[in-house]
Amino acid sequence: MASIKAIAAKIFAAQVFRKTQKWAQNPVVSQQKVFASLISDAKNTRFGKDHQFGQIKTHQDFVKNVPIRDYEELRPYVDEVVNGEPDVLWPGKPLYFAKTSGTTSGAKYIPLTRASMPFHIQAARDAILHYIHETGNAGFVDGKMIFLQGSPELEEKNGVSLGRLSGIVAHYVPKYLQKNRLPSWETNCIDDWETKVDAIVAETLRENMTVISGIPSWVQMYFEKLNQKTGKPVGELFPNFNLFIYGGVNFEPYRARFENLIGRKVDSIELFPASEGFFAYQDSQKEKGMLLLLDAGIFYEFVKSDAFFTENPRRYTIGEVELGVNYVLIISTNAGLWAYNIGDTVQFTSLKPYRVVVSGRIKHYISAFGEHVIGKEVESALQEAMESTEIRVNEFTVAPQINPISGLPYHEWFIEFENEPADMDALAQKVDNAMRKQNTYYDDLISGNVLRTLVITKVPKNGFQEYMKSIGKLGGQNKIPRLSNDRTIAEALGNLKI
Structure with a gap:
């Protein structure tokens, strides 16, 4: 007998699915609306004035006025935002800075705004609801869910809260999930990762775990510790565990080891989140790739990776991409990132709707002999x-x-x-x-x-x-x-x- 919570989840899932279909079936129009809205909203910012947003009407205008930049190149603007200046990249001040580790620049501070923050939460929720709608499996909503993530403790920098993205998102867990969610706030705040995983093992060992989420390598560490402590496979400890949610890396190299540690197969949902935006999620258990989110405050451009380091490479929009081509992902967002190279490369697995797989990093490749392996x-x-x-x-x-x-x-x-x-x-x-x-x-x-x-x-x-x-x-x-x-x-x- 399904619980009231599970029945409500199925109804909500059907509503979200219908809403998604509307924009997914009109991809070019959806992206044009996002583009027009972003340019209009930011035209009076420092960046908007510097790049003549008031005169930008088309994508060609945008390409002419706004070059592709990475963090280092956008940094003079970001530094002003971090120093407390308003209306620099986006109207007002950010709600948060997501702190990430940089390469040449040390720590990077990625702004999260009042406009962008809801999409980070909504996308993760909608991924689970699409799973419920497709499979009819909603029983897991009655069990305990764990999200292996960074500490939710935040610092402050010039009046703006600062932390890891996963820690910031922890503050937005909806009320109806609060009782189901593990680990506890205290455990989540432990900084040392090995100590934290030991505490998570102790907290979850006797719970009815149904959903487990995190980057595969660190979830594997959690599973191994459970296994070492009990001598039992994870699937026996948690008989109702049937859904693994992950992002950040390809799961396939880990799958065999996971099935061995769990003792059986479980369904999985892949997500494509980053501090810069939530870009895609797996919307189907039957189709390859993740649904690219075209109505989520992000305008996408794509540059063929083999042309990326040439002078003025062509910037393609959603209606111009092809299957199987390796593209560098370029984003403009309602957090104030403009023609921004996040460093990820993607390939399209479907054009109706637009689904992608993450194929690598533009900086992570081997081409010592001209082979350009990704x-x-x-x-x-x-x-x-x-x-x-x-x-x-x-x-x-x-x-x-x-x-x-x-x-x-x-x-x-x-x-x-x-x-x-x-x-x-x-x-x-x-x-x-x-x-x-x-x-x-x-x-x-x-x-x-x-x-x-x-x-x-x-x-x-x-x-x-x-x-x-x-x-x-x-x-x-x-x-x-x-x-x-x-x-x-x-x-x-x-x-x-x-």
Whole structure:
């Protein structure tokens, strides 16, 4: 017998589904409305005046007036906002700054405004409601839900609250979920990740957990600790656990290990959130990719990644994109980011409606020899090589070895195995063959004897966790890059003792 809460969730899910269909079936019009609204709302800001927003009527006008920028290039404006100046990038002052770790710039401060904040909350909710509408499964709303995230404790900077995005979002949990939500506020505020996970294990061990959410690598750590403490699979501890929600990285390399730790398969929902905006969520269990949110205060542009570093590359809008092409995602938002390069690359899996997969990072690639290998390619190659085997991988990353002690250069794969293959060379050959199918440039380099077959280097158990801990990025929203064009990570992992 379904509970009143579950019945209400199904009714609400049907309403949200109908609302989504309206904009999803009119994608170009939806984006034109967002574009016109953003330009109109920001025309009297400092940025709007500097870039003649009052004269922008078309996308061509926008391209002419507003160049693509990353954080460093937009930073002079952001610094003014952080210093307390109003009406710089968006009318008024932000509600929050989401603090993220930068590369060259140290900490980055991404504004969240009164206009943008509701969409971060709404998108996560709607992803779950689409799942309920499609599957009819709503029983989980009566159980306990856990969201592994950063601390909700906020600081203040010139009158604006500051924290990690996941911590900020924790303040917006709807009342009807408050009683169902774990961990407790006190546990969520623990800074040290290992201590926090131990506390979460203690709090959840005897609860009726139905939904578990977080970045796969850190949820895996939670599952392993549950397993170590009880000797039981997670699915036996939590018999009603049937939904895993994740974002940030591709789940496929983790799936086999998760099913082993859980003891059975569970449904999953993929999300594509970032401090800069909530871009997409998986709207169907049957279709590949995530529904791109075209009516959520974000105007999207797309630049083909192989042209991105050329002068004035073409900026495509939603009606001009093609299936299977690797695009750098450029956003303009109601938080005041304009033609902003977030660093992610996407590929479209469907144009009716528009669905995407995250294919990698424009800065995370290997092109030491002109091969331009991206994250999606290494993930797919490893996945293909492990099919129909018992091999399970906890984590991996790839780097070029340009100056080997002997022989030709190669790509070095650092892999932490849960259970390793009997024949490592055979696995390396399988992965290499799969890579050659994924990337024609790589294939040419192998067949032309510029590169030799890739080399797999074993990383000791928990080696990736040790590395992340050593650079102060253990847990929360932090992720290991799938690949790098240098050997910074490779050298750190190579120094770990097996």
